[in-house]
Each structure stands twice: as C-alpha cells, then as structure tokens.
Amino acid sequence: MLSRTADNLYWMGRYIERSENNARILDVAHRMSLLPSLSGEHRTEWQSAITISGGEAHFAEHYGTPNETNAVYYMALDRDNSSSIYSCLRAARENCRAIRHAVPTEVWEAVNTTWFEIRDMTQNRLLSRGAQQFYDWVKERSSLFRGVTVGTMLQDDSFHFSRLGTFLERGDNTARILDVKFHILLPMGEQVGGALDYYQWTALLRSVSALRNYRRVFGSEVVPSRVAQLLILMEAMPRSLHHCQAEIVTHLDALGVAYGKRHECHRMAGEAHARLRFGKIEHIFDVGLHEYLTDYVERNANLGVQIARDFLLTREPVAAATPAQGQTPGMQTQTMGGMTQTQSG
Amino acid sequence: MTLPDGSVRSVYDHVDKWLRGAAADRLDLKRREADTIFRRLGITFSVYTEGGDPERLIPFDIIPRVFGAEEWARLSQGAIQRVKGINAFIRDIYHDQEILRAGVVPSEQVLKNDQFRPEMRGIDVPRDIYAHIVGIDMVRTGENEFYVLEDNARTPSGVAYMLENREVMMRLFPELFAAQRIAPVDTYPTELLRTLSSVAPPGASNPTIAVLTPGIFNSAYFEHAFLAEGMGVELVEGQDLFVDDRTVYMRTPAGPKRVDVLYRRIDDSFLDPQAFRPDSVLGVPGLMSAYRAGNINVANAVGTGVSDDKSIYTYMPEIIRFYLGEEPILNNVPTWSCRNDDDCKYVLDHLDELVVKEVHGSGGYGMLIGPTATKEQRDEFAKRIKATPHVYIAQPTLALSTCPTFVESGVAPRHVDLRPFVLSGDQVRMVPGGLTRVALPEGSLVVNSSQGGGTKDTWVLEG
Structure with missing residues (x-):
C-alpha cells in the first residue's frame, strides 16, 4: 500500500x-x-x-x-x-x-x-x-x-488506518464537548455535584448516545463527576476517551506487527492509554477538568501528527537509507488527503 | 459490414442474424443496460475545457465490429512490423543516427523536432526497447487493405475500453459468445505486466512495477487505475515517489520501497522538474538522474514522441525498409506536408478533397475535413495554412469501412477506425482485439472521443 x-x-x-x-x-x-x-x-x-x-x-x-x-x-x-x-x-x-x-x-x-x-x-x-x-x-x-x-x-493495514482516523477524531470530539459543556453547566467556583439542571445533563449524555448507558451504570441520578467518569475513563463506553485510546493502541499495534516496526507514535499512544487506564476521576478534578481535557486534545493532535510522520503520510523528505523516525516536531500539522489537487498538463 | 455488392461479409453472419431477430426496443433496452453497467463500474471519461458532467460516459455501441482470423493475422503482422521499425528508429536517433546520415529522413525533421530529447543521447535502455506500448490507429478500406492513420508511441490510451467493452458485451449477450469462438482479450493486463517485468533494469530479479498517473483529474485516470489494479501494482502520483542516491522509491507506511519499472502516463515534459519543465508538480525530481544511471526503467522511454509525430509519419515506410529490410505490410496514407512549397500549393488547390491536420495536434482538434466543410470554413483554413504552413499536413479522405451502429433512427452504417495495442519487451505481443471507435453523426469521419465519437467491442473470430 x-x-x-x-x-x-x-x-x-x-x-x-x-x-x-x-x-x-x-x-x-x-x-x-x-x-x-x-x-x-x-x-x-x-x-x-x-x-x-x-x-x-x-x-x-x-x-x-x-x-x-x-x-x-x-x-x-x-x-x-x-x-x-x-x-x-x-x-x-x-x-x-x-x-x-x-x-x-x-x-x-x-x-x-x-x-x-x-x-x-x-x-x-x-x-x-x-x-x-x-x-x-x-x-x-x-x-x-x-x-x-x-x-x-479486509482487516489488513488499510482497515487499521481507516479505524485510526475514526477514533482519533472521536476522542477529540468527546473531549471538546465535555470541556465546553462543563464550562457552561458548572461555571467557575461552583461545587461539583451542586445545583444543576437535570435536563441539560441528560441532553449532554444524549448527544454522545450515553444516557441509557449512564443509567445502567450509575442509576437515574445525574451527577457531573460521574458523567465525566463515564465519558473519560470508562473503557466500555464507545465514545469515551479511554475507549478511543484503547482502539488507537490496538490498531497501531496491529500496524506495528504488520510492518515489523514500532515508532514514536506507538510510545505516545501507549502513554496516553496508560493515563486513561490508570487514571482516577478525583485526580482529574484536582488538576482541573478543563486543564485535563485541553491537555488531552493537544496530545491527541500531536499523536495525529506523529502517526502521519511515522508512516510517511506527510510529504516531508525521506532518506531511503535511514527509515522514517521521529523528526523535529511542529514541521507539519496535517496533510489533507485527497484534497491536494494536481494539475494536468 | 457489407461487400460492395451489398451482401453481408461472412464474418458478420452471426451478428447479422442476431440483428434481424432483435426488435428495436430490445436493443434499446440493452443499450440502456450497458450505460447503467458503465456508470456503476465508474468507467467515465472527462473532457477538458467543457462544461456539463465532468464524469461522463463515452457512448458505447452494442453492435460489435468483427474481424476474421486471416484478416487479423495480416493486420497484426503489419502492426508488429511497424512497431519494430519504430523501436529501431528511436534507438538509432539517440545513438549513431545512421538513418539521418543515410539521408533517408532529413536531419532537421528529427533534430529540430520539439519531441526530440537531447537528454536521451547515448542512454542505453534495457533490450533496446523504447516504445513498449504502442497504439496504432488504422482504418480498413477493403479486403486485406489497411491504412495507418497515426502511430501513438508516447502514452497511448484506450485499452481499458477494449477490456470493459468486452466485459459489458459478455454480460449483455452471452448467447452471441456461445454461438462462435471469439478470441479473448482479458489477458492484456497480464501481458502488459510480463512486458514491463521483462524490461526491468538488470539485477532486479523480482521487479517492483508501478503506474504513474497525473492524478484523479486526468481524463484517463480511470484507465490508469484500471491497469494498475489489473496488474496488481501500485498506482502512484509524483508525490508518492522520491529519489535518493539516484534510486527511485515510493512512500509506503512500511517505509520506502524501491521501484524498478515505471509505467508512466505523464508526458515527458512533466516527468522531472529538474530535467524538464521546472514548474511541473506532477513529476519526480531526480527521476532522470536515476534513469540515466540505469537504476529504473521508464515505459515508454523518454523521447519516443520523435517517432509518432505527423511529420515523421510520412517516412514510416522508408523507416521500415531501412531497419528491417522488409516491405511494409500496412499502408501509409499519402500525405502532403505544407512545409514543402509544392505540397502546400497542391493542398490549397484541393482543400475540398483533403483532410488537413496540425502536425502536433491531437484529439481531433484543429482539423479541417474538406469534403464536408463549408466554403467559409475552407477559406478560413486556407488563411491559417498560408500563415504557418509548416504546422499543417493534408491527406486524402479514405473510403472508410462502415459498421452497423445503433443510433436514434435505428441500425445504420457508421464509419469506424481501430486502435490495436502492441506490447514490446522480451517479445512483441498483441492481444487479438483493440479499441474500435465509431463516428456517430451520419457521414462523419471523426471518431475521436473528445469530439462525440463512440466505441464498440472488437471481435476477432478464431479460425
């Protein structure tokens, strides 16, 4: 390919x-x-x-x-x-x-x-x-x-790349929705678990198809920290950050096996996965939810860049003798696949 | 399809019987079915500088064009002979130039031709083959009588239609294929792969081959993708390749992979911005250095355009005699070069009988069909010829054979030509078939697909 x-x-x-x-x-x-x-x-x-x-x-x-x-x-x-x-x-x-x-x-x-x-x-x-x-x-x-x-x-490398796109995007989106909605629903200074509008929290859960799942896991009372726990740390929840990260690791590992080579992106994905896998919601709120989510979005974006670099998806120069490896960060953000138009002579 | 006395030629017996037995509405139904299949398969053709559907279909006619075995044998011998001559000519032009020294072809016709690539002087290519894939446009004017209209030795296209037209015909009319032995054409991608593999640089034991396309916006992109898929090789764009230490690699997620043979469908001038047009974004910087070093082979070779130019065409019978010592099997159409004063005078005096073309033109643009043009059009063209005589050639209009074609008014005769494809590598190969193009408007002689021409399946009956 x-x-x-x-x-x-x-x-x-x-x-x-x-x-x-x-x-x-x-x-x-x-x-x-x-x-x-x-x-x-x-x-x-x-x-x-x-x-x-x-x-x-x-x-x-x-x-x-x-x-x-x-x-x-x-x-x-x-x-x-x-x-x-x-x-x-x-x-x-x-x-x-x-x-x-x-x-x-x-x-x-x-x-x-x-x-x-x-x-x-x-x-x-x-x-x-x-x-x-x-x-x-x-x-x-x-x-x-x-x-x-x-x-x-066919569940070969082509499949893994398509799925990587799906989960990098989804993780990014869940983090953004959570960040903005928590900011609106729980303005600065207000206690977690304080007064809240039940309907608004359920609307948030619905938007990520998580309302019924929430009730099955936590019962009918909607508590903000549990909403965050569900959407950040619970692996079984298909739109949670943990789930997305686990999928990313799975598909990157499969590529590593297929190509017989592991890269910097494998390390970065593994690190992010470990943070979610072993993270505790209390610690996240101690750091500050906004800070935590901002950090996640940034790491996720960097991971996308590193994946593009490691698998030669960017048009950066490559030396054939030295197979691709981590290069100076920040050189290129993302390629727009298929959108670069060629001119015909 | 018919002989001068009006009787049906024997190779068309089955087709004739079938046409008589089929009701017009059934044919129409089948034609619409064919359109649906083409669209679903995504067999489309885009035309430059035109509005409308950018992914439009080339009109397909469901009535096949048929060749008998003997007729085909002669035609293919002639085509193979011609391609051998072309390859010998190109090799000579870029080495000792014996044909120029012998005065058979005037030097300035070659050396001042803008398709002549001085960069190719002294480069040796595997097996001395330059034009690996050649499409020869020809017409039939009578029993065993073929005239070559044009040689296409750069990046000839149309072979995908040959294959897809057959595919569609077999789906629509299996009974016709059961009733007679029609030679298969679907081995073409395999033959092409064999040809390309056989011209890999020495030392590449299991060569990696790739098809180089200008990209999805090219009118023949569908064909590029089709051939790459048929051969099971990668379809690459310039951006997918890079050159390191005079070796060409493609970018794959598993790491750089060396390429041995590039079947390029990009014109010479866009191939390598370091060697040719510096503004080309389609090519691969450094490709020519790798080519010169013998680390990659390119098909067709750089500089083959010098052989299929309309001004060289005139000399093709001499070229065949010079290198092969044989009499040409296929005829050349008598051609007047307006660069010669005598010829030019003749052309201007006989504009109403001649077809006038630009030497470097293609796609049926910039030509005059004398017999069907109006007086104003002829006068206008005469002015253009006088202004720049050297860019025009003229040929007589031939009594082209016709083939029954399903048009608005029913089944009616229409003019056809044929482009068979000749492959040259360790051997010269030719699949029994080709692209038959048909001029759809009544009386029209222009079959080009950018001018409303259509295509037909081409059958070669097995003897």
Whole structure:
C-alpha cells in the first residue's frame, strides 16, 4: 500500500466521524434550546456549538452573533466552512474516490451515496424535513459507514488506518464537548455535584448516545463527576476517551506487527492509554477538568501528527537509507488527503 | 459490414442474424443496460475545457465490429512490423543516427523536432526497447487493405475500453459468445505486466512495477487505475515517489520501497522538474538522474514522441525498409506536408478533397475535413495554412469501412477506425482485439472521443 492511500483511508475515517460529531453537537444545542431560558435567546447554546467545533473566529467574522438559523447553516451546510457536515462528507467522498480500487464496493457506495444526498441539501429542505431528522440521518450514514467498514473490509493495514482516523477524531470530539459543556453547566467556583439542571445533563449524555448507558451504570441520578467518569475513563463506553485510546493502541499495534516496526507514535499512544487506564476521576478534578481535557486534545493532535510522520503520510523528505523516525516536531500539522489537487498538463 | 455488392461479409453472419431477430426496443433496452453497467463500474471519461458532467460516459455501441482470423493475422503482422521499425528508429536517433546520415529522413525533421530529447543521447535502455506500448490507429478500406492513420508511441490510451467493452458485451449477450469462438482479450493486463517485468533494469530479479498517473483529474485516470489494479501494482502520483542516491522509491507506511519499472502516463515534459519543465508538480525530481544511471526503467522511454509525430509519419515506410529490410505490410496514407512549397500549393488547390491536420495536434482538434466543410470554413483554413504552413499536413479522405451502429433512427452504417495495442519487451505481443471507435453523426469521419465519437467491442473470430 502507498502512504497516500493510507492517508486517504485515515482521513476518510476522520471526516465521516467529524460529520457525525457535528450532527451530535447540533443535536444537543437543539435540545437545550427547547428549554425556557432567562433571556429567551439561547445564545449560549449556539455559541457553545460553534466553540466545540473550533470555528469561533471564522464564525464571528462571517456571521456575527450566533442564533439557531446561522449556527445550523454554518455547521451543517456552509461550503466555506471546511468542517461543516457538507464539507466533511465531500472530503470523505474525495478521499474515498481516490482509493476506490482499494476498498470494497460497499464502502464506496455508502460514502458516495451520502455525498449525493448532502450535495442537494438546502437550508429550507433541512428545516422543513426537521433538523432532528437531519441529524439522525447524518448519524445513520456514519453508522452505515462504520458497519460496512467493519463488515466488509479486509482487516489488513488499510482497515487499521481507516479505524485510526475514526477514533482519533472521536476522542477529540468527546473531549471538546465535555470541556465546553462543563464550562457552561458548572461555571467557575461552583461545587461539583451542586445545583444543576437535570435536563441539560441528560441532553449532554444524549448527544454522545450515553444516557441509557449512564443509567445502567450509575442509576437515574445525574451527577457531573460521574458523567465525566463515564465519558473519560470508562473503557466500555464507545465514545469515551479511554475507549478511543484503547482502539488507537490496538490498531497501531496491529500496524506495528504488520510492518515489523514500532515508532514514536506507538510510545505516545501507549502513554496516553496508560493515563486513561490508570487514571482516577478525583485526580482529574484536582488538576482541573478543563486543564485535563485541553491537555488531552493537544496530545491527541500531536499523536495525529506523529502517526502521519511515522508512516510517511506527510510529504516531508525521506532518506531511503535511514527509515522514517521521529523528526523535529511542529514541521507539519496535517496533510489533507485527497484534497491536494494536481494539475494536468 | 457489407461487400460492395451489398451482401453481408461472412464474418458478420452471426451478428447479422442476431440483428434481424432483435426488435428495436430490445436493443434499446440493452443499450440502456450497458450505460447503467458503465456508470456503476465508474468507467467515465472527462473532457477538458467543457462544461456539463465532468464524469461522463463515452457512448458505447452494442453492435460489435468483427474481424476474421486471416484478416487479423495480416493486420497484426503489419502492426508488429511497424512497431519494430519504430523501436529501431528511436534507438538509432539517440545513438549513431545512421538513418539521418543515410539521408533517408532529413536531419532537421528529427533534430529540430520539439519531441526530440537531447537528454536521451547515448542512454542505453534495457533490450533496446523504447516504445513498449504502442497504439496504432488504422482504418480498413477493403479486403486485406489497411491504412495507418497515426502511430501513438508516447502514452497511448484506450485499452481499458477494449477490456470493459468486452466485459459489458459478455454480460449483455452471452448467447452471441456461445454461438462462435471469439478470441479473448482479458489477458492484456497480464501481458502488459510480463512486458514491463521483462524490461526491468538488470539485477532486479523480482521487479517492483508501478503506474504513474497525473492524478484523479486526468481524463484517463480511470484507465490508469484500471491497469494498475489489473496488474496488481501500485498506482502512484509524483508525490508518492522520491529519489535518493539516484534510486527511485515510493512512500509506503512500511517505509520506502524501491521501484524498478515505471509505467508512466505523464508526458515527458512533466516527468522531472529538474530535467524538464521546472514548474511541473506532477513529476519526480531526480527521476532522470536515476534513469540515466540505469537504476529504473521508464515505459515508454523518454523521447519516443520523435517517432509518432505527423511529420515523421510520412517516412514510416522508408523507416521500415531501412531497419528491417522488409516491405511494409500496412499502408501509409499519402500525405502532403505544407512545409514543402509544392505540397502546400497542391493542398490549397484541393482543400475540398483533403483532410488537413496540425502536425502536433491531437484529439481531433484543429482539423479541417474538406469534403464536408463549408466554403467559409475552407477559406478560413486556407488563411491559417498560408500563415504557418509548416504546422499543417493534408491527406486524402479514405473510403472508410462502415459498421452497423445503433443510433436514434435505428441500425445504420457508421464509419469506424481501430486502435490495436502492441506490447514490446522480451517479445512483441498483441492481444487479438483493440479499441474500435465509431463516428456517430451520419457521414462523419471523426471518431475521436473528445469530439462525440463512440466505441464498440472488437471481435476477432478464431479460425
């Protein structure tokens, strides 16, 4: 397999996951906006959605104050927002198109059909169909993608790269949702476990499909530290940081075996995994949840960079005599697989 | 399909019977089925500088074009002979230039040709083969009478359509294949792989081969991917390769992997920004240094364009006689070069009978079909010829054979040409088939796919 193919597989996984995460973020904002609010504007709900997606500056520049209409448009359909659901599904499709010959037909058809549906979506159609239905549709398409990936792909290195993309993206997203929502629901100084709005916490849990799981594990009383425990430390919870990290380690280990070589990314992933595996929620709150999550997001991003470097996914010069090894950090952040256009002569 | 007296040629017996028995609506149904299959398989062709569907289909005609075994044997001997001549010519041009010294081909035609690559002087390539894959465009004008229109010795395309057209025909009309023995073509990717492996640099015992494409936005990308997959080798872009110590490697997640033979589908000038166009982002910096060092072979070789240029075409019969000492089996179309004053005068006087083309043109652009052009078009073209005579050549319009074709008004005769593919390595190989292109508008002689031409499956009956 070529490194470029691996890169396309990895970004296909990431972009599909990112589209789903956007839908989840919008979904939770939507649910929260249905509650009565003091100002009657729900500005914080939509503001936080934008913040989680990391698009604050871009949004402020082009749209100003967030409300439901512009936030939904920005995160779902805006072609100029490279992280909108529309852009993610297009990028996933371009990545998949570049490697059509390397994946089963079902994977291509799932990704391609999804693209054709979002391509024709307008704000009016989205709202008339119901925003909720739209978010469900995005989640279903993502589930379908995961299903055909796991169910039809040869579980060789190509599969591992696609799955790495999925879990790096998901871990990043769960950490961001937690960080922003805890900040809003538990402002500075307030005691953990203090007064809280039951509905808001359940909306947060719902957004990561964790409400029923929470109840099965902890019962019906929603306690913030337990929410954090579930979404950070519980390995059995599919969207928790621990689960994502364990998957990353699994797939990196499989690549290490397949290629007979381990790299710096293996060490970094293992270290992050150990911190989650042996971590205690009390210690996390002692450090400060915000600090802990910020640190996680940063390490996760660095891991992504290191993976790209170790498997030659970047276009950094390589000396053939000395196989790839850790290089000066910060040289290159990420390649945009499939999005670099070639010119033909 | 028919003889001058109107009777059906015997090789078409089955097809004729089938056409008579099939209702028009059934044929139409089958045609739409074919479109669906092509689209599903993703066999599309993109056309530069045109709006509309960027992934459009080339029109496919469901009525095959048929060759008899004997006819094919003669045609393929002729094609193989021609390719041997081409390879001997290119080797000579980049070594001793005997043919120039003998005055058979004028020196300035070669040395001042912008397809001549001085960088190739004195480089020895494995087995002395330069044009490993050649597509020869030819037309049939009568029993055992073939004319070559053009040689394609750079990066000829279209072979994927030969293979996919057959695939689709076998799915749609299995009964036709059961009724007669039609020579298979699906060994082409294997033959191509054998050919490429046989020209690996000495010392590469189990050579790594890769197909180099300009990328997904190239009109023939589908074919590049198709051939790479068919051979089971990597499809690479320039960015996937790098050169270290005059050796070419591809980037893989397992580490750098050495490449021995590159089947490149990129023009010479984009291959290596250090040797040719410095602005090329498609190529591999340093590739030529590795090539010169003999650490990689490139197919087709750099500089083959000097042999398939329309101005060299005129000399092809002489080239075959010079190197092979044989009489050419395939005919050349009489050609007038407007660079010669006498020829130019003749062309201007007979514009209504001739086809005029640009020497370096391709894709059916910038040409005049005299007999069907209006007076204004001919006058306009005459001005262009007078302004730059050296870029034009002219040929008579040939009485091209026609083949029944399913069009709007039903089944009707349309003009066809043929591009078979000749592979040269440890031996010269030719799969029994080729790409038949058909001019769809009534009376049209232009079969080029960027000008609305279609394709057909090409059958060679086994004797």
